Amino acid sequence: MAHQSDLISTDIGAYLKAHETKSLLRFLTCGSVDDGKSTLIGRLLYDSKMIFEDQLAALEADSRRVGTQGGEIDFALLVDGLAAEREQGITIDVAYRFFSTDRRKFIVADTPGHEQYTRNMVTGASTADAAVILIDARRGVLTQTRRHAYLVHLLGIRHVMLAVNKMDLVDWSQAVFDDITAEFTTFAGKIGLPVFTAIPMSALRGDNVAERGSAPNWHEGPTLLSWLEAAPVGDDAVARPFRMPVQWVNRPNLDFRGFSGLVAAGSVRPGDQIRVTPSGRESRVRQVLVGTGETPVALAGQSVTLTLEDEIDISRGDVLATFDAPVSVADQFEATVVWMDESPMLPGRPYLLKLGTRTVAASITEPKHRVNVNTLEHLAAKRLDMNEIGVCNISLDMPVAFEPYAESRDLGGFILIDRMSNRTVGAGMIHFALRRSQNVHWQALDVDRAARATLKGHRGRVIWLTGLSGSGKSTIANMVEKKLHAMGRHTYLLDGDNLRHGLNRDLGFTDEDRVENIRRVAEVAKLMADAGLIVLVSFISPFRAERALARSLMPEGDFVEVFVDTPLAVAEARDVKGLYAKARAGELKNFTGIDSPYEAPESPEIRIDTTALSAEAAAERVTAWMEGELDYTI
Amino acid sequence: MTAKGQPASLTHLQRLEAEAIHILREVAAEADKPVMLYSVGKDSAVMLHLAVKAFWPSRPPFPLLHVDTTWKFRAMYEMRERMARELGFDLIVHRNPDALEKGINPFDHGSALHTDTWKTEGLKQALDLHGFDAAFGGARRDEEKSRAKERIFSFRSAQHRWDPKNQRPELWRLYNTRKNPGESIRVFPISNWTELDVWQYIHLENIPIVPLYFSDVRPVVDRDGTLIMVDDDRMPLRPGETPMMKSVRFRTLGCYPLTGAVESTAATLPDIIQEMLLTTTSERQGRMIDHDQAASMEKKKQEGYF
Numbered sequence: 001m002a003h004q005s006d007l008i009s010t011d012i013g014a015y016l017k018a019h020e021t022k023s024l025l026r027f028l029t030c031g032s033v034d035d036g037k038s039t040l041i042g043r044l045l046y047d048s049k050m051i052f053e054d055q056l057a058a059l060e061a062d063s064r065r066v067g068t069q070g071g072e073i074d075f076a077l078l079v080d081g082l083a084a085e086r087e088q089g090i091t092i093d094v095a096y097r098f099f100s101t102d103r104r105k106f107i108v109a110d111t112p113g114h115e116q117y118t119r120n121m122v123t124g125a126s127t128a129d130a131a132v133i134l135i136d137a138r139r140g141v142l143t144q145t146r147r148h149a150y151l152v153h154l155l156g157i158r159h160v161m162l163a164v165n166k167m168d169l170v171d172w173s174q175a176v177f178d179d180i181t182a183e184f185t186t187f188a189g190k191i192g193l194p195v196f197t198a199i200p201m202s203a204l205r206g207d208n209v210a211e212r213g214s215a216p217n218w219h220e221g222p223t224l225l226s227w228l229e230a231a232p233v234g235d236d237a238v239a240r241p242f243r244m245p246v247q248w249v250n251r252p253n254l255d256f257r258g259f260s261g262l263v264a265a266g267s268v269r270p271g272d273q274i275r276v277t278p279s280g281r282e283s284r285v286r287q288v289l290v291g292t293g294e295t296p297v298a299l300a301g302q303s304v305t306l307t308l309e310d311e312i313d314i315s316r317g318d319v320l321a322t323f324d325a326p327v328s329v330a331d332q333f334e335a336t337v338v339w340m341d342e343s344p345m346l347p348g349r350p351y352l353l354k355l356g357t358r359t360v361a362a363s364i365t366e367p368k369h370r371v372n373v374n375t376l377e378h379l380a381a382k383r384l385d386m387n388e389i390g391v392c393n394i395s396l397d398m399p400v401a402f403e404p405y406a407e408s409r410d411l412g413g414f415i416l417i418d419r420m421s422n423r424t425v426g427a428g429m430i431h432f433a434l435r436r437s438q439n440v441h442w443q444a445l446d447v448d449r450a451a452r453a454t455l456k457g458h459r460g461r462v463i464w465l466t467g468l469s470g471s472g473k474s475t476i477a478n479m480v481e482k483k484l485h486a487m488g489r490h491t492y493l494l495d496g497d498n499l500r501h502g503l504n505r506d507l508g509f510t511d512e513d514r515v516e517n518i519r520r521v522a523e524v525a526k527l528m529a530d531a532g533l534i535v536l537v538s539f540i541s542p543f544r545a546e547r548a549l550a551r552s553l554m555p556e557g558d559f560v561e562v563f564v565d566t567p568l569a570v571a572e573a574r575d576v577k578g579l580y581a582k583a584r585a586g587e588l589k590n591f592t593g594i595d596s597p598y599e600a601p602e603s604p605e606i607r608i609d610t611t612a613l614s615a616e617a618a619a620e621r622v623t624a625w626m627e628g629e630l631d632y633t634i
Numbered sequence: 635m636t637a638k639g640q641p642a643s644l645t646h647l648q649r650l651e652a653e654a655i656h657i658l659r660e661v662a663a664e665a666d667k668p669v670m671l672y673s674v675g676k677d678s679a680v681m682l683h684l685a686v687k688a689f690w691p692s693r694p695p696f697p698l699l700h701v702d703t704t705w706k707f708r709a710m711y712e713m714r715e716r717m718a719r720e721l722g723f724d725l726i727v728h729r730n731p732d733a734l735e736k737g738i739n740p741f742d743h744g745s746a747l748h749t750d751t752w753k754t755e756g757l758k759q760a761l762d763l764h765g766f767d768a769a770f771g772g773a774r775r776d777e778e779k780s781r782a783k784e785r786i787f788s789f790r791s792a793q794h795r796w797d798p799k800n801q802r803p804e805l806w807r808l809y810n811t812r813k814n815p816g817e818s819i820r821v822f823p824i825s826n827w828t829e830l831d832v833w834q835y836i837h838l839e840n841i842p843i844v845p846l847y848f849s850d851v852r853p854v855v856d857r858d859g860t861l862i863m864v865d866d867d868r869m870p871l872r873p874g875e876t877p878m879m880k881s882v883r884f885r886t887l888g889c890y891p892l893t894g895a896v897e898s899t900a901a902t903l904p905d906i907i908q909e910m911l912l913t914t915t916s917e918r919q920g921r922m923i924d925h926d927q928a929a930s931m932e933k934k935k936q937e938g939y940f
Contacts, residue, residue: 008911009912013904016837016907021645093799094783096775097775097782098775100830104646123804127805247659247660248662248663248689250691250692289690291651291687291690299643299644301648301652302644302648303652303653352812355808409806413805414808417810422814424802
C-alpha cells in the first residue's frame with residue numbers, strides 16, 4: 001500500500017512527524033439501500049491504497065462466489081462483515097473503516113439503509129462529525145434518503161455532503177443532477193438542515209471520489225475526498241465554557257485526590273475557578289494531569305485528572321464547570337426519543353437513564369407526538385415501537401446537570417436502559433428543561449396520587465390526632481412516626497411547634513384564628529398526602545367542623561382520626577408545660593378546656609384512652625391499626 | 635501531548651488516546667470485577683500503557699490475565715514477567731488444565747483444536763473461575779471484517795456467546811455496562827485504532843515491546859510457505875528439515891508454531907513502520923487461525939473467542 005507520501009520510502013522520520021499532526025474526522029455514509037454506500041467505502045479504501053493484496057485476493061474470490069457485480073470486484077463485500085449480511089447482500093449493522101490521506105485520518109461508519117436497522121444507523125451517526133448521504137442518480141430522492149437526512153439532522157451533524165451516485169448510468173446528465181439537488185434542497189429546508197454540498201459521482205468507477213476521473217467539467221465543486229479533508233473536525237466544543245462530567249475519583253493515598261473525566265467542552269488550566277454541579281460548591285483547579293504528566297492546559301476531547309485547591313465532596317456523576325458559566329440542573333425535560341427495542345416504550349414505566357456519567361431512574365410520558373420519519377408528519381401516539389421517534393417529557397428521580405443537545409452531545413444526549421433486561425432500549429436528545437408552569441400542567445396530567453404511591457410503595461394519608469393540651473398527642477405522634485419510618489414509610493409530622501412558628505405565626509388563639517389555623521394545617525396535610533407522605537397531624541383542633549373540613553379534603557379512607565382521650569382533670573393534673581396553671585390564673589386567654597370549648601369526636605377511627613394505655617402502647621396500637629387495617633399496596 | 639499557548643485542536647492520536655482512557659475509566663467505575671486480558675503483543679503493550687495513564691497516580695484497579703497456551707515464544711514469557719513487575723500489576727496466568735493434561739499442541743492436534751482448547755476454552759474457564767464481569771481486550775476494528783462490526787462494549791451471554799445480529803446500540807460516549815449475573819462484557823478500548831496508530835503511538839510514547847517485533851537473525855524452517863521459528867526443542871522437525879538462520883521479524887505474536895515470520899531487516903520502530911506502510915499483506919495473514927474458512931473469526935467469536 002502506498003500512502004501518497006513519497007516520504008515513506010525516502011524519509012520515514014519526516015513522514016512520521018507529518019503524520020503525527022494529522023487530525024481525525026469521523027463521518028458516516030448513509031442513504032437508500034443499493035445507493036452504493038458500501039461500494040463507495042470500498043472505493044475510498046481502494047483509492048487510498050488501504051486494501052492489502054491478501055484482502056484484495058480474498059475480495060476477488062468472494063466477488064466471484066457471492067458478488068453482485070457479475071464477476072467484477074464487488075466492493076460491498078469488503079465492508080459487509082457479518083455472515084448474514086454477506087448472504088443477504090444487505091448491511092445490518094454499522095461497520096467502522098479506517099483510511100488516511102496526507103492531510104487527515106478518517107473513521108467511516110458505514111450505516112445500514114433499511115428502516116428496521118435505524119437504531120444501528122443512529123449508533124453510527126452519534127459519533128460522526130460529518131455525513132455523506134448517497135443518492136442513486138437514477139432513482140432520485142427516496143423515502144430512505146429523507147429518513148436518513150432527518151436522522152443526520154436529528155443527531156446534530158452539521159456538515160453534510162449529498163453525493164449523487166451512479167452518474168455514469170445517467171450519462172452524467174447535468175439536468176438529472178440539478179433536479180435531484182433542487183428536490184433535496186427543498187426537503188433540507190423543511191427539516192432545518194444547514195447548508196450542504198452536493199457532488200455528482202460514480203463510486204464504482206471512482207469518478208469524483210478521490211480524483212475527477214471522467215467526471216464532466218460542468219461541476220466545479222470539490223471531489224468527495226477533498227471535501228472530507230476540508231470539513232471542520234469535531235465541533236466548536238473547545239470554544240464553549242468548560243464542562244467535565246466526573247467519571248472516577250482518583251484517590252491513591254491521603255495526599256492525592258483527583259477527579260478524572262473527559263473534558264466535554266472548553267479548556268481547563270491550573271488556577272481556573274470551577275463550580276461543582278449539582279452541589280454548587282466552588283474551588284480552583286490546582287493541577288491538570290493528562291496521563292502521568294501535568295499540563296498547562298487541557299482541551300475538550302481530552303481525558304484528564306484534575307486536583308483542586310479545596311477538599312470538597314465530589315463524586316462520579318457530578319459535573320465540573322467553569323465558575324462564571326455554570327451548567328444547568330433539572331429533573332424534567334422535553335426530549336426527542338428514538339426507540340430501539342422490540343418491546344415498546346410504555347409511558348410511566350420506570351427506565352434507567354444514563355446522561356454523562358450519571359445513571360438515574362426515569363419515567364417517560366405519553367409521546368406528545370410521533371414523527372413519521374418518512375413524511376415528517378407529526379402523529380398522535382400512545383407509545384413508541386422499535387425504530388420510532390417521538391417527542392416526550394422525561395421525569396428523573398433526581399436533578400442532573402445537563403445542556404440542550406444542540407449545544408452539547410455529551411451533556412444533552414442520553415440512553416435509556418430497561419431495568420429488567422438491561423438492554424439499551426432508547427436514546428434521547430434533550431431540547432430543554434421543563435419550566436415550573438409547564439410542570440404543574442404536566443404533573444396534573446400524568447404524575448398523580450397513584451403514580452406517587454407506586455414509587456413510594458404506599459399511599460399518602462393523614463393521621464389526625466386531636467385531644468386536649470397535655471393529652472399526649474405529640475408524644476404519641478412522635479412514636480408513631482418513628483415506627484412507620486423504621487418500616488420504610490415516608491412520613492412527616494405536623495404539630496403546633498413547626499407550624500405556629502412559621503406558616504401560622506400570624507395567628508393567635510381566638511376562635512377565628514383557631515379555625516384558620518386548622519384550615520391551613522388541613523390544606524398543608526392534604527398537599528403532603530397528595531405528594532405521597534403519611535402525614536401525622538398533632539393539633540388540639542377543638543372544633544368538629546374544622547376536623548370535618550380536613551376530612552373532606554382527603555379521599556375516602558385516607559383520613560384517620562385519632563382521638564387522644566384524656567379527661568380534663570387528668571391533663572390538668574399532668575400540666576407538663578404549666579399552661580393549665582397559667583390559664584387558671586388568667587394569664588392565658590382562650591385556653592381549650594378552661595375558657596374555650598373542646599368538641600370531642602363522635603366517631604373517630606381510633607380512640608386512645610390514655611388513662612389505660614401508656615404512650616408506647618398507644619403508638620403501637622395506632623401503628624398496628626395502620627398496618628393491619630390499611631392496604632399499603634394501594 | 636498538548637502544546638503550550640493557545641488551544642489548538644487535537645491530533646488523531648490524542649483523540650484516540652482520550653477515547654481509550656475514557657473507556658478504561660468507565661469500566662473501572664461501573665464494573666464489579668474487571669480484568670485486562672494480556673497477550674504480551676504490541677496491542678497489549680499499548681493497553682498496559684493506556685491503563686497506567688488512565689489511573690495515574692493510582693495503580694490500575696484491575697489485574698492482568700494471561701490465558702497461556704504454554705506455546706508462546708520464550709521472549710514473550712520474559713516480557714510478561716517484566717511488565718507485570720515494572721508496572722505493578724497483579725498478574726493471573728491461566729492454563730487450561732484439561733489441555734495441559736491431554737498435552738494439546740499445534741503439531742499433533744492442529745491449529746483449530748489447539749486454539750479452541752487453550753484459548754477459547756481457557757479464556758471462558760478463567761473468566762468463570764474468577765468471576766470477572768468485564769474483560770478488556772486489545773482487538774481493533776481494522777483487523778478483520780467481523781471486528782469492524784463489533785461494539786466497543788461487546789455483550790456476552792452467560793455462555794460467553796456473542797450475538798452479532800442483536801448488539802446493543804452504542805451511542806455517543808454512553809456505554810451501557812449493566813448486565814445480569816453470569817453475563818459479561820468484553821471491552822475494546824482501542825477499537826478505533828489502526829495498526830499504524832498502534833505503531834506510531836508505541837514510537838511516540840516509547841512503549842516497551844517484545845524484541846521479536848524487531849528484525850534479528852533467528853532459526854526458522856519453511857513450512858508450506860510460512861517461516862516458523864524454532865523457539866525451543868519441542869518443535870518436531872520433519873525429515874530433511876534443518877533450521878535456517880535468517881534475518882526475520884514478526885508482525886504479530888502468538889503461539890510460536892502458529893506464527894509466521896517475515897524476512898526483514900527492520901531493526902527500529904521507524905523501520906518497522908516504514909516496512910508496514912510499504913508492505914502488501916495485511917497483519918493477520920501471519921496468523922494461521924483466521925483463514926480456515928470464510929467468516930471464521932465471526933464464528934470463533936460467537937463461541938467465546940476474544
